[in-house]
Amino acid sequence: MSGLGIFQDLFSAAVAVGTPILFTAIGEIIAEKSGVQNLGLEGMMYMGAITAFLSGLALTSSGLPSTTALIIVIILAAIVGALVASIHAFLCLSLRANQIVSGLALSILGTGLSYYIGKVFISDPTAIIKTRLTQFTFADAVQIPVVGEILRIFLNQDILVYLAYIMVILVWFYMYKTQKGLDLRAIGENPGAADAVGVNVKLSRYVYVMIGGAFAGIGGSALIISASSVGQWGQGMVAGRGWIAIALVIFARWNPKLVIWGAYLFGVAIALVSRAQVYGWFNNIYILNMVPYVATIVVLMVTFIFSKNKDIGEPEALGKPYDREER
């Protein structure tokens, strides 16, 4: 394959495998901007994945048109993600629990529950979703060399990847160009002031945490039904992507426009694991498997080292419970 061909292949794969992390990270940005940190992303992705797997198995063989079936699968995964997130919202917002420990609990709980539900499928080689999303391209019209190839990296993907592009723009627009978005940022920066001007802090945080969960659920579903996935359920399949997404939020300084590039950067690290072997660049699978995690840790450290005045752009009230009566 030509140099450009390899480049295109590696980066197309990076965009595809970066997408589940991108969805999850966008959701976390929404939740954290409202002041609630949710470390349960890993668990919510697992729940999204098992939901997508079970509903996908049932729906793609039910006679429904495959696109309709897969869209329902994505919606179901989003709903389950939101429901799981509501547990975190309840613990942190209603029971005023420590957000870090509650998030950990959610990760352990989501992982445990999905393992329990999916237990019968791990040794069943026939449990595969055969009809998955397919790639389709918008870039065929562009026949300019190199430019066309680069465009196809982004525009020869499945519908979830395109949905992710749209979501990045929508979330950015919502957060920075609408009154509701201003309120969202206000409750994460200064909930007291937001409350004073009539924003329902607790209710809003509930909603945003659940929206965050819905995104993580979609992220999890992408691991099952996207064009680049294998359509099988497996324990350990999320493999820390939820935690990488949290690192990504910090790396992107809570900015939806930056998070997309970060997600694809981590996508490269993940895509390298398989591509390096295919192209014979490097063959030690154990060392290759470390790359995404080491890259995340290094990038996270660099983000902190080079942040000016210790300000990494974190919402002021992040992780702090807000209690009207205790003010």
Add this chain to the structure above:
Amino acid sequence: MLKVEKRMETPTYLKVVIPIVSVLVAILFSSLILLITGENALAALNTIFAGSLINWQEVLVNGVSLMIIGIGIAIAFKMVIWNIGAAGQMMMGMIFAAGVALFLHVWIPPALLLPAMFIAAIIGGGLWALISGGAKAVWNVNEVITSLLLNYVALYILQFLVNGPWKGVKSMGFPQTDPFPEAARIPTIFPTGRLHYGLLIAIIVVIVFYFLLNKSRWGYEIRVIGEGRNVARYGGMSLAKNIFIAMFASGALAGLAGAIQVSALEGRLSPHMNTDIGYTAIIVVWLSRLHPLVIGIVSVFMGALLYAETSLPAAGIPTEIAKLMQGLILFFVIAGDFFSRYKVKMVKE
């Protein structure tokens, strides 16, 4: 109408009753899940609890690891440093101990081999924890994420070693090292069963750190820092230095637990070692409210639940319920905390 009021102080009886009730609710809830999914909930509970009594040695074997790792996690948590990388630190301890047992044993007198392995594991686990601890102390890098992701890195280092350079000549193709020499094995206490003298080490760790954390200057500084960074700074305590020490100690204990486990149980390094125990220890610590002596007791209880993971399949019940139960316990304990911090009162309108 219900009214929520903050408690000034939690009554002692509630500190005991609430966690116990939370655990019972979690067990009830798990049984419900079993029933709904068509499993025999009674048989499951019987396997977990009666089975644990019969195989109490295995329960204590798990308890040993949980106690030592739990104390380590509690040190960090007391300072509000979230070390959730015990699993990886434990693996590093295993790797360092195995390195000494396999490659340095010819130069070390047999009587000193086990201590040398422990020291190596303490250094290995401690330094591994210092990657995230140091970054936290110096640059304020979020330690939750770094310590957790380092678990994956440690796992692949372990896999790399047992599949590559450390793969044993007598391993018959399995990804494992050669067996350790006899002097590198912690002996069992009884002629039958796997309970080993690591239990003594665990008990010593619990008691020593109970005194260190509650009666020493170091423990005092940790508590003050945990209650508020600014107060500590005002009192002239070095935050960075304390984070360094706490994270090293935290990782060192996880490393020690790893060394004990690999030496007493497997006698060789392989990727099948129970390092999930590093996550379970977090639940133990939270359930114990970071109290060292309580960690000692709760570790045994959680050790029983961990043992169930191996005994449930024989009873025809999916082993995953044990993991789910752990998650539910943590969930209900966190929820239960609310009632120890707040009073819920009925108020007439």
